[in-house]
Amino acid sequence: MNAPSSPPVSTQATLERWLTGPRVGALPMRGAGQTPPALSFEFFPPKTDVLETQLWACIRRLEPLAPRFVSVTYGAGGSTQSRTHSTVARIVTETTLTPAAHLTCVGATRAEVDAVARQYWEAGVRHIVALRGDVPGGGAYAPHPEGYAYAADLVAGLKRVADFEISVAAYPETHPTAASPLADLDNLKRKLDAGATRAITNFFFDNASFLRFLDLALAAGITAPIVPGIMPVSNFTQLQKFAAMSGVTVPPWLGELFDGIADDMETRRMVAAVAAAEQVRMLQANGIDEFHFYTLNRPDLTYAIAHILGVRPKK
Numbered sequence: 001m002n003a004p005s006s007p008p009v010s011t012q013a014t015l016e017r018w019l020t021g022p023r024v025g026a027l028p029m030r031g032a033g034q035t036p037p038a039l040s041f042e043f044f045p046p047k048t049d050v051l052e053t054q055l056w057a058c059i060r061r062l063e064p065l066a067p068r069f070v071s072v073t074y075g076a077g078g079s080t081q082s083r084t085h086s087t088v089a090r091i092v093t094e095t096t097l098t099p100a101a102h103l104t105c106v107g108a109t110r111a112e113v114d115a116v117a118r119q120y121w122e123a124g125v126r127h128i129v130a131l132r133g134d135v136p137g138g139g140a141y142a143p144h145p146e147g148y149a150y151a152a153d154l155v156a157g158l159k160r161v162a163d164f165e166i167s168v169a170a171y172p173e174t175h176p177t178a179a180s181p182l183a184d185l186d187n188l189k190r191k192l193d194a195g196a197t198r199a200i201t202n203f204f205f206d207n208a209s210f211l212r213f214l215d216l217a218l219a220a221g222i223t224a225p226i227v228p229g230i231m232p233v234s235n236f237t238q239l240q241k242f243a244a245m246s247g248v249t250v251p252p253w254l255g256e257l258f259d260g261i262a263d264d265m266e267t268r269r270m271v272a273a274v275a276a277a278e279q280v281r282m283l284q285a286n287g288i289d290e291f292h293f294y295t296l297n298r299p300d301l302t303y304a305i306a307h308i309l310g311v312r313p314k315k
């Protein structure tokens with residue numbers, strides 16, 4: 001008998017792939033000891049009655065998923081101050097949800113910001129997402145002469161008003177105007193040292209950049225949870241606009257995924273759900289077990305992804 005010849009290279013490559021084993025687990029099996037991740041959902045305050053109805057339908061649909069908290073954004077320069085407040089107050093009184101109110105310090109005095117914070121505390125709100133905010137209409141940022149200069153100062157100020165739970169923003173791809181990635185990380189650390197206990201990231205599509213950011217944060221001595229912000233979007237044009245506004249990279253594969261389906265909404269929605277579910281599952285495979293969803297006041301994609309992750313409505 002002839003000695004067996006060595007297998008062709010392609011067979012070896014196949015074998016190696018098999019032997020490495022699955023790098024991502026199967027879809028979550030309920031009852032198999034897998035705990036679904038903790039979720040939080042972000043909404044924006046409505047401008048019209050129609051949008052108000054849409055927001056509340058969204059809140060009601062997502063409420064049974066029992067998120068850790070839901071947050072409501074604050075318009076540029078406080079432009080939605082009263083709508084943010086009334087939405088958050090209604091969440092306190094009419095739902096089982098725990099709200100977090102976003103609050104910015106751009107263009108306001110410390111006294112004005114403190115007064116808004118006090119109103120929240122009196123309305124039963126105990127969680128603030130503390131942000132610097134941007135200049136309405138664009139333009140270079142300059143602190144208000146009597147205001148909190150940056151988010152770290154705001155966090156310290158809020159802690160003086162009351163013992164709020166405070167979350168702050170983080171940027172896996174670095175804040176667009178930061179002096180450097182390291183300076184931005186120092187800033188994140190300052191916000192946490194000032195009393196924040198959680199960072200929520202800007203949305204991103206490149207998981208590798210988020211995981212690298214976690215490594216750098218850990219190396220900088222940051223141990224507070226850094227919760228990835230996930231934006232499931234079925235409209236690629238809108239997605240590109242959001243990304244350009246906040247310095248977020250849109251990887252070429254994402255464009256390819258949506259290529260040729262601009263006029264096919266149903267397929268776009270399915271593709272969006274798969275892309276976002278894939279993103280969170282890859283993060284889960286890397287040990288992430290908490291996610292913040294930018295819902296854009298539309299519940300369906302977030303609900304479907306939560307379901308895929310094993311989250312079920314609480315009876």
Ligand SMILES: Cc1cc2nc3c(=O)[nH]c(=O)nc-3n(C[C@H](O)[C@H](O)[C@H](O)COP(=O)(O)OP(=O)(O)OC[C@H]3O[C@@H](n4cnc5c(N)ncnc54)[C@H](O)[C@@H]3O)c2cc1C
Pocket residue numbers: 072073074075076077102103104129130131132133134149150151152168169170175176177178179183184187191200201202203229
């Ligand atoms: C999860 C999340 C939620 C958001 N919600 C809202 C919202 O509801 N409403 C809204 O208007 N915007 C919101 N934003 C956007 C945010 O307001 C902008 O990204 C803003 O440009 C920065 O806010 P910040 O709190 O990160 O600022 P900061 O943490 O103050 O940082 C802003 C920039 O200043 C730099 N910096 C900090 N301190 C100093 C210093 N002492 N000297 C020099 N540079 C410094 C930082 O490195 C960074 O580049 C949100 C962003 C995220 C990620």
